[in-house]
Amino acid sequence: MFKAGDLVQPKKGGPKYEVLDVQGDTLFCTPRNILSGEKVTLKAEDVVLYKEDDDFGVC
Numbered sequence: 001m002f003k004a005g006d007l008v009q010p011k012k013g014g015p016k017y018e019v020l021d022v023q024g025d026t027l028f029c030t031p032r033n034i035l036s037g038e039k040v041t042l043k044a045e046d047v048v049l050y051k052e053d054d055d056f057g058v059c
Contacts (some may be wrong), residue, residue: 009050
């Protein structure tokens with residue numbers, strides 16, 4: 001379902017993450033808003049593909 005390069009967000013809300021690797025139902029991700037190289041492990045069942053609902057950037 002998910003692949004490397006996807007942007008995901010926890011179902012309960014929170015920051016968006018970029019998927020680095022997928023192994024079964026485990027996603028290895030990095031936060032998109034932090035450049036520290038931090039990596040987190042998330043379960044595929046706990047996240048959804050990230051999308052913005054509004055038209056951002058339009059004045």
